Amino acid sequence: MPKIYLVDVTNRDGVQTAKLGLSKLEKTMINIYLNEMGVFQSEFGFPTTRHETNYLIANLELADMGVLKPIRLGGWIRAITEDVETTYRYVPNIKHLALSISTSDQMITGKFQGRKKRHDIIKEMTEAVDAALACGAESVAANAEDASRTDISYLIEFGLAAKEHGAIRMRYCDTLGYDNPFTIYNNARKLAEAVCLPIELHCHNDLGMAVANSIAGAMGVIDGGQDAYINTTINGIGERAGNADLIAVILAICKSKGFNEKYKFASDIKLKCASKIAKFASYAFDVPIPINQPGVGSNAFSHASGIHADGVLKDPGNYELYGYEELGRGDPEFVETGRQIITGEYSGISGFSHVMSKLKVPIEFPNREKADEILELARYANVESQRPLVEDQLVFIARYPEIARKLLTLTPLA
Numbered sequence: 001m002p003k004i005y006l007v008d009v010t011n012r013d014g015v016q017t018a019k020l021g022l023s024k025l026e027k028t029m030i031n032i033y034l035n036e037m038g039v040f041q042s043e044f045g046f047p048t049t050r051h052e053t054n055y056l057i058a059n060l061e062l063a064d065m066g067v068l069k070p071i072r073l074g075g076w077i078r079a080i081t082e083d084v085e086t087t088y089r090y091v092p093n094i095k096h097l098a099l100s101i102s103t104s105d106q107m108i109t110g111k112f113q114g115r116k117k118r119h120d121i122i123k124e125m126t127e128a129v130d131a132a133l134a135c136g137a138e139s140v141a142a143n144a145e146d147a148s149r150t151d152i153s154y155l156i157e158f159g160l161a162a163k164e165h166g167a168i169r170m171r172y173c174d175t176l177g178y179d180n181p182f183t184i185y186n187n188a189r190k191l192a193e194a195v196c197l198p199i200e201l202h203c204h205n206d207l208g209m210a211v212a213n214s215i216a217g218a219m220g221v222i223d224g225g226q227d228a229y230i231n232t233t234i235n236g237i238g239e240r241a242g243n244a245d246l247i248a249v250i251l252a253i254c255k256s257k258g259f260n261e262k263y264k265f266a267s268d269i270k271l272k273c274a275s276k277i278a279k280f281a282s283y284a285f286d287v288p289i290p291i292n293q294p295g296v297g298s299n300a301f302s303h304a305s306g307i308h309a310d311g312v313l314k315d316p317g318n319y320e321l322y323g324y325e326e327l328g329r330g331d332p333e334f335v336e337t338g339r340q341i342i343t344g345e346y347s348g349i350s351g352f353s354h355v356m357s358k359l360k361v362p363i364e365f366p367n368r369e370k371a372d373e374i375l376e377l378a379r380y381a382n383v384e385s386q387r388p389l390v391e392d393q394l395v396f397i398a399r400y401p402e403i404a405r406k407l408l409t410l411t412p413l414a
């Protein structure tokens with residue numbers, strides 16, 4: 001039976017959201033948390049964007065070191081040969097790529113303005129797939145942007161051409177959130193049956209259906225006999241109204257009526273990590289989690305009205321579909337209400353040593369030189385993020401100073 005895989009795109013679609021962004025260290029922490037959670041792949045960035053180069057190389061090194069393992073790190077570029085060449089010039093060790101090009105008539109007339117026709121799009125995409133494989137890519141996915149507004153017959157042609165040239169997956173992008181669960185089920189199933197490749201579902205939330213569309217699409221792909229890959233972002237952060245929320249997708253797959261009997265994850269997903277990853281993304285993006293967010297919102301397990309409170313006290317199953325412990329919630333949180341010593345971009349050694357000695361697993365430095373080195377890196381990390389580092393970031397810097405140095409090095413073009 002085909003299975004479901006998660007490809008989280010927070011570090012690609014999430015960070016290209018208007019008004020939002022992440023530092024390279026924050027992006028790295030997200031890769032680490034996704035790996036911990038058991039997510040199959042992180043679309044970790046843009047190999048043709050120069051300020052990403054050191055970050056991408058450093059994260060590939062973390063993969064080689066076994067820190068980011070078994071998660072796959074995939075880059076996103078346009079499906080043109082020029083982008084493939086630029087990718088391998090700057091990030092020669094990248095193994096997994098998503099190559100994206102618009103396929104709808106709307107984009108052909110409205111965006112390409114007649115410069116590209118349907119056959120040009122397939123030609124450019126297949127040339128890019130060939131180039132990526134020739135440069136050493138181990139896996140290439142062909143992304144059909146605006147697939148939901150594309151004729152299904154042309155999408156099938158696109159997918160078959162990608163497959164013939166060695167792509168291992170096709171991404172169906174509901175770029176504008178135009179699909180509904182019924183239309184995406186049909187399209188996804190037809191593609192899976194006709195193209196005979198695993199299909200990725202990339203759903204946006206403009207009509208509030210990103211999560212529903214993702215799981216309906218996955219159902220269609222699996223019923224069509226192929227593995228389904230769902231694109232998510234943490235807290236649903238993404239362009240405009242956002243993408244399919246990672247935690248809500250996991251909950252929908254595991255907890256919705258009967259779904260999990262037939263449609264299952266390929267490997268174990270650790271829902272226990274949900275609270276931590278959602279909180280970190282909220283902090284790093286500086287976007288609060290809505291109180292009614294599935295699973296991780298502050299009201300997700302709150303009851304006030306008489307009937308509900310009474311019912312849940314008698315048996316939580318009366319008014320809760322799943323337990324808060326399953327999402328890693330419920331531990332008391334320590335909030336400092338008195339004096340606070342914090343690391344910042346102008347911190348000194350005394351305050352910094354104090355902070356490091358108060359971590360859950362305290363860090364002592366063997367000598368002053370080492371402490372100064374880690375402090376310097378922590379200062380730079382603060383310059384980049386403009387908010388105090390969380391404990392895991394401080395530990396990361398102390399544990400992998402050479403990687404942190406790379407992440408924090410931004411060298412503009414001359």
Ligand SMILES: [Zn+2]
Nearest residue numbers: 013175202239
């Ligand atoms: Zn998108």
